[in-house]
Amino acid sequence: MASKYINITLKVWRQKNANAKGAMETYKLNEVSTDSSFLEMMDQLNEQLINDRQEPVAFDHDCREGICGMCSMYINGRAHGPDTGTTTCQLHMRKFNDGDTIYIEPWRAKAFPVIKDLVVDRSAFDRIQQAGGFVSVNTSGRTMDANAIPVPKVDADKAFEAAACIGCGACVASCKNSSAMLFVGAKVSQYALLPQGRVEAKERVLNMVRQMDEEGFGNCTNTGACEVECPKGISIENIARMNREFLKAALTSEK
Ligand code: SF4
Ligand code: FES
Secondary structure (H helix, E strand, O other): OOOOEEEEEEEEEEOOOOOOOOEEEEEEEEEEEOOOEHHHHHHHHHHHHHHOOOOOOOOOOOOOOOOOOOOOOEEOOEEOOOOOOOOHHHOEHHHOOOOOEEEEEOOOOOOOOEEEOOEEOOHHHHHHHHHOOOOOOOOOOOOOOHHHOOOOHHHHHHHHHHHOOOOOOHHHHHOOOOEOHHHHHHHHHHHHOOHHHHOOHHHHHHHHHHHHHHOOOEOOOOOOHHHHHOOOOOOOHHHHHHHHHHHHHHHHOOO
């Protein structure tokens, strides 16, 4: 497809720091190649702002390949923008038309406070993962080859799908309750489905759910918005599995 150039208007959330009151600012951006990615378009905006001696927009990014989960942006009312199964960095400007107005906001959730402009603090996710603890794998030198441990194909596939979660937080941002249960469900499932993860499975689910509640995330009310907006297609089946794991652990735990 031949590349073309479009002129757009951007409405971008600007907020100096965590305590400042933010507001939407309007910028005109011309000659945006439809071949550029959304983040390249943001780079173009920042070059324009720097040339105009204005402060560039702070936004998070790292891999720009859909892997790291950093590029958290709410675009036209949708987490990661209008494409399904796509992170902001993998979104391209060909999805937009000449003359479009594009609204860009940070994730909005109590547990993800805004640090500056479009950057939010997602360290609550790190603390939940840390609460999950370790996996007992014998690395003493007599380590068993992972391929020698029989795992049903269906379980291996489900564990692999759950492990595709990149911790981006789109599930939280798109949930009306700011629930983190899709993320935590995926993290619990990727271990619970495999024999290697069963040793600490009970403690893991209890600790991760406790930490999730302490961080101030809301509860799941089964609206399914998280699954729709998840760029990695994580299924809400993982929430059901986490709930089963939690119930089993809570009923049999001696702690
Ligand atoms: S479950 Fe999906 S939306 Fe939520 S953090 Fe993982 S990849 Fe992102
Ligand atoms: S920048 Fe890494 S997933 Fe988008």
